[in-house]
Amino acid sequence: MTRLIRSELIKSVLAEMDRVWGPDGFGGELEAYGWLQExxxxxxxxxxxxxxxxxxxxxxxxxxxxxxxxxxxxxxTAFLQDDSVVTVFLETLLQRYKSSDRTYSR
Known part of the structure; x- marks a missing residue:
């Protein structure tokens, strides 16, 4: 995988995260992790x-x-150096973020 593809996937995930989490972003609170998984x-x-x-x-x-x-x-390091694994991971993450139009409310 080229770095360009990885970069494009990362930017797409970031855009979805902005949509879901809003201007305050994802803070990693326990409650937010539960909501994210649910x-x-x-x-x-x-x-x-x-x-x-x-x-x-x-x-x-x-x-x-x-x-x-x-x-x-x-x-x-091993994870990050395996381009095919990282690509699948990013594609899956992006698909999951796109699977719902829900947004997190604080």
């Missing part, structure tokens, strides 16, 4: 993977993974 089928673990993809894309992965141990860092 209405879009997205788990907290999948959101953490999304954050890794986003950090990698933004060039901040090294500083965003300082709290991980070496095995966890290796897992994140």
């Amino acid at each position: 209405h879009f089928g997205i788990t907290e673990e999948e959101d953490v993977q999304w954050q890794d993809v986003l950090s990698d894309w933004a060039g901040t992965l090294a500083e965003d993974t300082t709290d991980l141990d070496e095995d966890e860092k290796k897992q994140v």
Whole structure:
């Protein structure tokens, strides 16, 4: 997969997140994670993977993974280096966000 495809998918997911979460964005609160899983089928673990993809894309992965141990860092790196897995992950995430027109109300 080219970085362009990954970039386009990331931008599409970000647009859907803006629609769903509004101007305040997704804060990662327990209640919001429950709502996200209930209405879009997205788990907290999948959101953490999304954050890794986003950090990698933004060039901040090294500083965003300082709290991980070496095995966890290796897992994140292996995931991010497998273009086909990341593409499927992003396509699935995008499809789930598009599966409902619900928006989160605070």
